[in-house]
Amino acid sequence: MRHGDQWVLIEGPFHPSSDANRDEITVFFPDFYDLGSSPALVGAKTYRLSTEELRKNCEAFLVHAPPTEAPVRKASWEEPLKEHFANALKITQDRIAKGEIQKSVPAVFARSRQTVTAPERAQMLLRLLEAPSTLYVYGLWQNGEGVLGATPEVLFDYSKGYLKTMALAGTCPKSEASSRESLLQDEKEMQEHLYVLEDLMSVLHPWGEVKTEGPKIVELPTLYHLKTDIEIRCKTKPEFFSLIKQLHPTPALGVAPRSAGYKWMAEFPGQEGRRGFGGPFAFIGKEEALCLVAIRNLQWNRNTSMIGSGCGVVAASELEREWRELYQKRLSVRKILGLDV
Structure with a gap:
């Protein structure tokens, strides 16, 4: 994980x-729909390392690495079916019309029959060294499965009594x-953003006075997002695993209001193998x-790879506009990882 100018x-x-909350860093990356699916891990x-130290390590590894016969960077991708997303959008907007929810975030996935080798991880890491500071680079791999990406979104960052997070919702390619x-x-995008902001302020209020800065537009390599920064000086130190359970998922990836639940989205078509996409990825000390x-990640197992993207659906959402946004988000992953586009 890249944190500031260091790589952990x-x-x-x-x-x-x-x-x-032990002395060693604990890594926690469960499934989106089941926070109990995977234990926290200690290495x-x-x-x-500095960026330059990591660069030298990757380059030295690649000097002796064998070539990859079927590289994922040149893979052909089976794109998600538009009718699957149209179905998810209709279900969501029907529930909105009935007053059951205000928003949900369906996800779709492009898939490849090629996996990721160790040399390819090194090559992708070299690309990620150049990722802008607005992105958090992260990854975890073991036992033939893994994830590697660069996310713009933080669920929370706690240090020295301060809890920081963000409302990141509202997108324009x-x-x-x-x-x-x-x-x-943009009335539609601002409404989507406010659902996330209001939810977070409500959930975080018991921890202390909630201060916000924004919304503002943040620029990423291929997208613009609406972002409001949130900060609380905590009355007491959180128990970090409990805080994850309280916050996940915000309406930026889940459903507004929270009381409507979010696991019903797992019934949308095309969700096979979602695993941790959109879930928490935590480094805990x-x-x-x-x-x-x-x-904004690439996930893989021993046989396949996949790239997911999600978008917020509200009453004013339009199929074609949201479908283009979903594609641009997946395209941003392929570009930053150096995959053929």
Whole structure:
């Protein structure tokens, strides 16, 4: 994981940890729909490297690495079916019309029959060294499965008594920026953003006074997002695993209001193998913790790879516009990882 100007690398073997807030860094990456699906993990050794040190390590590894016969960077991708997303959009908007919910975030997945090899991970890491500071680079792999990506979204960041998070919702692909009004004047995107902001302020209020800054437009390599920064000076230090359960998922990836539940979205077509996409990806220490939202990533197992994307559906959502946004989000992953587009 990249944190500031340092890269934190944890070497296996990994073993489950039942202790919260321990001295060693604990990694927690469960399934989106089941926070109990995977234990927190502790590795054998932790390294903190500069960008240049990590670059030299990757380059040295690649000098002796055998070539990959079927590289995922040149893979052909089976794109998600538009009719599957149209079905999810209709179900969501029907529930909105009935007053059951205000918003949900369906996800779709492009899939490849090629997996990710160790040399390819090194090559992708070299690309990710150049990722802008607005993105958090993260990854975890073991036993033939893994994830690697660069997310713009933080579930929470706790350090020295301060809890920081963000409402990140409302999107405009750069390719459409000249033909659309500013996100700050876009009624649909602002409404989607406010659902997330209001939810977070409500959930976090018991921890202390909630201060916000925004909304503002943040620029990513291929997208613009609406973002409001949130900060609380906590009355007491959180128990980090409990905080994850309280916050996940925000309406940026789940459903507004929370009381409507979110696991019903698992019944949307095309959800096979979602695993941790959109879930928490946490690095937890005794006194500090950083929990990311696991989006903008490549996931793989021994036989296949997949890239997911999600979009917020509200009453005013339009199929074609949301379908283009979903594609642009997947395209951003392929570009930043150096996959053929």
